Amino acid sequence: MNTEAIVSIKNAMGGRLEIVRQTFPAHNGKPTRRISFVAGLHGDELAGLYLCHRLIRALRELQDTRPEVFLGQINIYPAANPAGIHSSNRLWPYYGLDMNRVIGQENGHTVGTRAASLLYKDILNHSEYAVDIHASNLHLLELPQIRVIEEFAVDLLPLASEANADLVWVHPMAGLFESTLGYNLNQEKIPTLVIETGICQRIHAHLIDPLFEGMMHYLLHLGILDANYLSPEKVRPPRVLYPKQVMQATAKNSGLFVGSVQPGETVCRGQRLGQVLDVVEGEVLEDVNAPAAGLLFTLREHPLVHSGALLARIALDPES
Ligand SMILES: [Zn+2]
Numbered sequence: 001m002n003t004e005a006i007v008s009i010k011n012a013m014g015g016r017l018e019i020v021r022q023t024f025p026a027h028n029g030k031p032t033r034r035i036s037f038v039a040g041l042h043g044d045e046l047a048g049l050y051l052c053h054r055l056i057r058a059l060r061e062l063q064d065t066r067p068e069v070f071l072g073q074i075n076i077y078p079a080a081n082p083a084g085i086h087s088s089n090r091l092w093p094y095y096g097l098d099m100n101r102v103i104g105q106e107n108g109h110t111v112g113t114r115a116a117s118l119l120y121k122d123i124l125n126h127s128e129y130a131v132d133i134h135a136s137n138l139h140l141l142e143l144p145q146i147r148v149i150e151e152f153a154v155d156l157l158p159l160a161s162e163a164n165a166d167l168v169w170v171h172p173m174a175g176l177f178e179s180t181l182g183y184n185l186n187q188e189k190i191p192t193l194v195i196e197t198g199i200c201q202r203i204h205a206h207l208i209d210p211l212f213e214g215m216m217h218y219l220l221h222l223g224i225l226d227a228n229y230l231s232p233e234k235v236r237p238p239r240v241l242y243p244k245q246v247m248q249a250t251a252k253n254s255g256l257f258v259g260s261v262q263p264g265e266t267v268c269r270g271q272r273l274g275q276v277l278d279v280v281e282g283e284v285l286e287d288v289n290a291p292a293a294g295l296l297f298t299l300r301e302h303p304l305v306h307s308g309a310l311l312a313r314i315a316l317d318p319e320s
Contacts, residue, residue: 001060006077006122007115017082017111019119021126024059024074031073032223036127037215038077038119041100041134041181043084043091047198047208048133052078054212062225072224075126080119083112088201090137101176104184120181123190129159129222130192131215132182135200136298140310143263143297144197144211146238149173152186157240159191162221164214164235166264167297167315170242199301210236239295241315247292249312251276251305253285259299259312269293273312276305293317 007019026032037055039048056076062069079085081099083092091098092112099116107113123130136142145167146160153170160168177183182194198207217233219225251257259274261267267290276285288311290296298313305311 001056001063007118009111009115017115019077019080019082019115021122022056022076022078023126024063024070024076026073027067027070032071033128034073034075034126035129035131035219035222035224036075036077036123037131037133038080038123038181039133040078040082040085041080041132042098042200043081043087043089044138044200045090045133045135046085046201046203047135048195049078049085050203050205051133051208051211051215052076054208055215058212058216066229069226069229070224071226072219072222073126074219074224075123077119077123081115083115090200100181101179103179103181104187105179120184123181123185124188127185127190130181130185130190131163131195131218132185132192133195133197133211135198135202136196138200139300139302141199141204141263141299141301142196143167143295144195144207145169145297147171147182147194147196149177149183149186152191155191156186156193159218160193161237161240162214162218162235163193163195163238164210164217164233165195165238166210166236166295168238168240169246170240172243239315245316247294247314247316248298248310249273249288249291249314251286251288251307251309251311253278254306255279255285256303257288257300257305257309257311258303261296261299261312263296263299265296267293267296267314273299288312290314 005018097112143166185192220227255276294314300311
């Protein structure tokens with residue numbers, strides 16, 4: 001494994017902020033294909049850091065014991081927003097900069113924008129494929145899923161099916177995606193899977209384990225690791241979702257949401273998902289029921305809600 005700091009910025013107190021690329025080169029020096037894994041672009045989304053840890057650990061062991069299986073090159077950027085990660089902040093602190101909203105843009109010369117630009121160029125120069133790993137925001141817990149913008153669906157769906165995610169969610173383009181890493185890499189013909197799993201500031205190992213198996217399988221599928229020497233990992237086909245196949249439940253009242261189900265459960269129409277409570281008066285303000293039958297794949301984790309807050313998302317059963 002070769003370690004390179006692709007961004008190294010001296011901070012005011014004398015230490016350095018670095019974005020590190022770990023590279024596992026091809027055994028014969030001529031990679032068939034190159035892939036990059038990126039995590040921590042949002043500094044409070046720690047699930048991807050753990051997934052990168054799992055990958056680095058497994059690949060190091062493989063390199064020590066079976067170096068001949070590395071037909072391609074694997075790059076891992078395990079902590080793409082070091083300033084944000086140090087303060088558990090989604091944004092690059094001080095500037096309040098979202099690194100995943102400035103990619104491919106001319107957005108000035110702050111430290112954060114320069115770091116984002118250098119990271120993007122490094123990935124462009126070292127990848128034929130990429131995986132960008134995110135977690136949900138502070139409010140929602142998500143089952144492992146891959147988000148695909150409609151215009152890239154033809155190319156990405158066959159690849160996304162090899163990642164062992166529970167869901168692949170195909171959604172329309174929106175303006176805010178134009179400056180994301182995933183959109184820009186896909187526009188540059190570097191097929192990029194954008195993973196969303198768990199919730200920020202937490203690690204749920206049971207939501208990462210299947211993705212780890214999926215990423216190892218993906219490396220075999222792409223011929224980056226030699227499938228002749230390693231038995232392919234088994235992956236489940238994901239449930240592919242289009243916008244009309246997603247129903248959501250929202251709060252009608254402000255209060256404290258207490259859920260009574262878990263993401264990953266199959267729910268019936270009308271089944272209770274939780275309640276919104278009035279803390280001061282000791283009343284139940286509402287029972288929150290499933291609007292349709294299907295797979296519960298998003299659930300409100302942060303209990304404080306206001307009227308209109310998203311509480312749950314359900315992937316509809318085909319017959320619904
Ligand atoms: Zn994110």
